[in-house]
Amino acid sequence: MKNRVKLARIEKNLTQVELAKSVNVSRQTIGLIENGKYNPSLNLCINIAKTLGKTLDDLFWEVDKGD
Numbered sequence: 001m002k003n004r005v006k007l008a009r010i011e012k013n014l015t016q017v018e019l020a021k022s023v024n025v026s027r028q029t030i031g032l033i034e035n036g037k038y039n040p041s042l043n044l045c046i047n048i049a050k051t052l053g054k055t056l057d058d059l060f061w062e063v064d065k066g067d
Contacts, residue, residue, distance in 0.1 A: 006034040023047040
């Protein structure tokens with residue numbers, strides 16, 4: 001699953017560790033989410049979006065570049 005979590009995290013000047021602590025998961029979980037190897041729960045997606053000041057659409061909605 002492609003997402004823009006890493007880009008948003010970097011824009012906020014947060015490390016994976018800092019984001020992980022903010023949303024109460026491990027740094028490894030954040031890394032897996034950023035690499036599209038872990039499908040987070042809706043609750044975790046919401047917490048990440050709130051922490052990064054983004055909407056769920058900003059972070060997780062797949063945009064068709066052909067539109």
